[in-house]
Amino acid sequence: MFPSSNSSFSPSAMFSVYASLSGSMMLFRSMLNDFVPEQLRSYIYENLMGRFFTPKSKNLTLIIDENSKFKKNQVYEAAEMYLRTKIGPETERLRVSKTSKQKHFTVTIAKGEAIRDTFEDFQVKWLCVTENEKSDKSDKAKRHYELKFEKKLRERVLDSYLNHVIAESEKIKKSLRVVNLYSRDVHGCRDDDGGGAGAGWGCISLEHPSTFDTLAMDPSAKKKIIDDLDRFLKRKEFYKRVGKAWKRGYLLYGPPGTGKSSLIAAMANYLKFDVFDLDLSSIYGNADLKRVLLSTTNRSILVIEDIDCNAEVRDREDEIQGSGKGRGKRKHRDDVDDESDDDQDSQLTLSGILNFIDGLWSSFGDERIIVFTTNHKDRLDPALLRPGRMDMHINMSYCTGLAFRTLVTNYLGIDGLNHPLCEEIEKLIDSTEVTPAELAEELMQDDDTDVVLRGVISFVEKRKGKKNKVKAKEDVSACKEVVTDKDDSHGKQSSMKNQKQAGKPKGRIMKRQKLT
Numbered sequence: 318m319f320p321s322s323n324s325s326f327s328p329s330a331m332f333s334v335y336a337s338l339s340g341s342m343m344l345f346r347s348m349l350n351d352f353v354p355e356q357l358r359s360y361i362y363e364n365l366m367g368r369f370f371t372p373k374s375k376n377l378t379l380i381i382d383e384n385s386k387f388k389k390n391q392v393y394e395a396a397e398m399y400l401r402t403k404i405g406p407e408t409e410r411l412r413v414s415k416t417s418k419q420k421h422f423t424v425t426i427a428k429g430e431a432i433r434d435t436f437e438d439f440q441v442k443w444l445c446v447t448e449n450e451k452s453d454k455s456d457k458a459k460r461h462y463e464l465k466f467e468k469k470l471r472e473r474v475l476d477s478y479l480n481h482v483i484a485e486s487e488k489i490k491k492s493l494r495v496v497n498l499y500s501r502d503v504h505g506c507r508d509d510d511g512g513g514a515g516a517g518w519g520c521i522s523l524e525h526p527s528t529f530d531t532l533a534m535d536p537s538a539k540k541k542i543i544d545d546l547d548r549f550l551k552r553k554e555f556y557k558r559v560g561k562a563w564k565r566g567y568l569l570y571g572p573p574g575t576g577k578s579s580l581i582a583a584m585a586n587y588l589k590f591d592v593f594d595l596d597l598s599s600i601y602g603n604a605d606l607k608r609v610l611l612s613t614t615n616r617s618i619l620v621i622e623d624i625d626c627n628a629e630v631r632d633r634e635d636e637i638q639g640s641g642k643g644r645g646k647r648k649h650r651d652d653v654d655d656e657s658d659d660d661q662d663s664q665l666t667l668s669g670i671l672n673f674i675d676g677l678w679s680s681f682g683d684e685r686i687i688v689f690t691t692n693h694k695d696r697l698d699p700a701l702l703r704p705g706r707m708d709m710h711i712n713m714s715y716c717t718g719l720a721f722r723t724l725v726t727n728y729l730g731i732d733g734l735n736h737p738l739c740e741e742i743e744k745l746i747d748s749t750e751v752t753p754a755e756l757a758e759e760l761m762q763d764d765d766t767d768v769v770l771r772g773v774i775s776f777v778e779k780r781k782g783k784k785n786k787v788k789a790k791e792d793v794s795a796c797k798e799v800v801t802d803k804d805d806s807h808g809k810q811s812s813m814k815n816q817k818q819a820g821k822p823k824g825r826i827m828k829r830q831k832l833t
């Protein structure tokens with residue numbers, strides 16, 4: 318029927334070939350329509366004919382369904398989060414949503430929209446596809462993403478690109494995460510995920526604005542804390558290898574108003590960890606403590622503020638001697654063996670608390686941080702201070718000149734380095750005991766920067782003068798005591814004790830003794 322390859326094509330021969338071919342095709346098609354059932358026909362068209370007549374594609378498409386085996390598909394969720402950051406000007410339709418509890422709008426690409434992404438040296442194309450699930454009478458839309466790329470990139474997309482999408486989405490999720498503040502005297506929980514803790518914990522979102530940038534602290538001390546937190550987060554395998562629970566304890570100590578609570582908020586905002594604020598006076602005993610602590614969640618900071626004010630963790634001698642002062646029921650860890658389990662469970666003891674810090678119960682949960690704060694480190698039970706109990710002791714002390722610069726930037730919005738009055742204040746502060754809270758108060762007194770800074774100078778000078786006066790008074794009275802009771806060894810001892818309480822070194826007394 319076809320002319321041989323070496324024969325010449327005349328128009329009439331070509332026309333006759335075309336006519337006979339199209340005639341045969343029509344005949345074949347009408348036979349197919351008349352005798353073959355519709356389903357089989359579409360199969361032939363789509364699969365057999367398509368295979369022969371469609372040119373082979375160079376591209377590969379991955380289908381990423383919303384659910385996999387009735388569970389959320391992690392790749393789909395990651396893609397949804399990741400693609401939010403890839404929406405470009407060429408996108409024409411977007412989906413926007415927000416619940417009353419969410420802070421930000423959720424913007425995702427709409428059905429049929431495509432997004433191109435570049436990774437390393439190749440490009441991929443994402444397509445959002447929504448199909449109606451016919452089997453489902455509720456007409457629920459079934460969604461999936463299609464990820465299109467060149468076939469030769471298959472390994473790189475599956476190995477590197479999808480992992481990159483998941484890692485990036487984790488970062489985005491972390492940055493969007495609302496940090497919750499849990500307490501046992503709050504009811505209900507404003508938790509978007511509907512998750513949260515049980516055992517009476519209620520929560521609100523922690524909207525404390527403190528960050529490591531706004532925290533006035535010695536820069537090197539601040540860096541040490543940030544590095545410690547970073548190292549802690551990265552060390553999951555390390556903790557496993559050395560046989561230690563993946564948790565870290567910080568003891569923050571210092572006078573009121575030096576930023577202990579602000580540091581906790583800064584840590585929570587930095588790590589995006591929830592905060593569990595535990596008031597020990599609301600705990601009935603070790604059993605209750607166990608229940609309450611076990612219901613806290615991973616990636617959280619457990620805070621026990623003013624731990625020296627909790628009778629359970631101070632006055633160890635009192636407990637050991639069983640003097641009956643304070644709460645007679647308190648028991649020390651060393652006495653645990655003598656007590657029945659029932660007794661232990663109905664009392665809150667230091668041993669109960671320590672059990673959660675480094676005892677058997679310390680291994681519950683992952684990525685836990687425990688923070689104790691105190692204004693009086695010296696009042697704490699030495700058991701709490703023993704090496705290994707609290708991993709880092711952080712001294713939140715009076716404000717230093719360097720820390721004051723951060724306050725100036727926070728409150729006045731200027732760089733303290735460039736202001737002549739700041740230099741003077743920094744020198745003054747370094748030799749005076751003023752807290753960041755006091756200085757913060759002064760920095761809010763006026764809108765005029767110079768007026769404010771002069772106010773700070775007179776405040777600090779006043780404080781310095783007062784302190785010098787008190788010091789002089791104490792020195793004089795100490796000297797008097799030494800002089801009047803010169804031969805009385807008891808008197809000498811008591812004057813030394815006074816000096817010690819005032820926080821002064823013994824050397825000063827000796828000097829004064831010689832002078833008088």
Ligand SMILES: Nc1ncnc2c1ncn2[C@@H]1O[C@H](COP(=O)(O)OP(=O)(O)OP(=O)(O)O)[C@@H](O)[C@H]1O
Pocket residue numbers: 531532533534571572573574575576577578579580692713753754755757
């Ligand atoms: N280091 C600091 N950096 C920035 N602001 C601070 C700092 N310390 C205190 N402030 C300011 O003073 C206020 C009180 O500080 P904060 O509650 O953190 O002190 P604290 O050490 O926890 O005090 P307390 O021992 O009474 O609990 C904070 O809200 C903040 O405005």
Ligand SMILES: [Mg+2]
Pocket residue numbers: 577578579622690
């Ligand atoms: Mg505090």
